[in-house]
Amino acid sequence: MVGPVLETEDLCIGIERNRQLSPVVRGVTFSLKQGEIFGLAGGSGAGKTLTACALSGLLARPARMSGGLIRVSGCEIRPESLRLWRGRRGRAVFMIFQDTASALNPVLAAGRQIREVLIEVRGMSRPEAMRETIRLLRAVGLRETHGNAYPFQLSGGMRQRVQIAIALSLSPKVIVADEPTTGLDPVTRTEILTLLRNLRDEQGISLIFISHDLRAVSYLADRMGIMHKGRLVETGTPAEIFDAPQHPCTKALISHLMALEGQNG
Numbered sequence: 592m593v594g595p596v597l598e599t600e601d602l603c604i605g606i607e608r609n610r611q612l613s614p615v616v617r618g619v620t621f622s623l624k625q626g627e628i629f630g631l632a633g634g635s636g637a638g639k640t641l642t643a644c645a646l647s648g649l650l651a652r653p654a655r656m657s658g659g660l661i662r663v664s665g666c667e668i669r670p671e672s673l674r675l676w677r678g679r680r681g682r683a684v685f686m687i688f689q690d691t692a693s694a695l696n697p698v699l700a701a702g703r704q705i706r707e708v709l710i711e712v713r714g715m716s717r718p719e720a721m722r723e724t725i726r727l728l729r730a731v732g733l734r735e736t737h738g739n740a741y742p743f744q745l746s747g748g749m750r751q752r753v754q755i756a757i758a759l760s761l762s763p764k765v766i767v768a769d770e771p772t773t774g775l776d777p778v779t780r781t782e783i784l785t786l787l788r789n790l791r792d793e794q795g796i797s798l799i800f801i802s803h804d805l806r807a808v809s810y811l812a813d814r815m816g817i818m819h820k821g822r823l824v825e826t827g828t829p830a831e832i833f834d835a836p837q838h839p840c841t842k843a844l845i846s847h848l849m850a851l852e853g854q855n856g
């Protein structure tokens with residue numbers, strides 16, 4: 592049997608304040624299979640983004656991994672071996688952010704940002720990279736001409752598609768998408784979620800999808816986890832979580848969602 596593409600065991604993250612480490616993520620254990628979408632939901636401050644950053648090797652001071660391990664791409668990352676991980680991170684786990692404005696380079700055309708990754712990281716020749724850039728733009732639902740546009744000339748949804756194309760250009764083992772649809776209008780949000788699902792169905796990408804939007808997570812994920820106060824308090828399929836929530840926090844999130852959806856008709 593093929594093992595998980597990524598797993599964490601007892602992952603702990605702390606925030607350093609006045610030389611003291613306060614725990615903020617505690618004992619998070621989960622695994623992701625090849626071609627699976629795992630959703631991570633939970634309220635504000637639950638520790639979702641810090642977990643995502645740890646998986647992508649992007650934790651920065653004052654936050655640091657303080658315990659447990661992450662296994663990905665044949666690497667076992669522990670707090671004492673983080674340095675090793677930094678050199679390999681983008682190729683193994685790529686993180687997509689909500690804020691495309693800071694994730695994309697504002698002074699480079701979208702296509703060029705994809706092409707440079709292909710040339711510099713994948714070692715492609717220029718003509719090869721140009722062909723692959725066009726293929727990737729189309730794969731994320733953009734046209735070749737969108738490649739000539741600068742980020743500010745594109746809508747939020749289009750910029751998110753460019754970020755996804757850059758992620759695909761690296762062929763990472765896992766893509767971690769942290770609130771990729773927050774701030775987008777409902778139609779664009781659904782389009783981006785559908786794009787991610789199609790990419791999984793067609794290309795077998797493995798995805799960790801993070802959102803406080805329980806409905807979006809349940810729409811996209813094969814399995815999901817609920818984070819609360821730094822702990823992963825419950826995991827299951829969306830149907831299991833919705834039909835028989837166990838943890839009081841999960842129950843509260845679901846009733847809040849139902850109340851909201853009731854109000855909106």
Ligand SMILES: Nc1ncnc2c1ncn2[C@@H]1O[C@H](COP(=O)(O)OP(=O)(O)OP(=O)(O)O)[C@@H](O)[C@H]1O
Nearest residue numbers: 606615634635636637638639640641642652653803
């Ligand atoms: N750079 C930082 N400095 C100090 N505290 C931080 C820092 N980053 C995160 N924290 C704290 O760690 C906890 C977890 O934060 P995290 O951003 O992971 O939560 P989250 O679940 O992603 O929340 P949200 O949905 O609001 O983004 C919070 O209490 C937050 O205040």
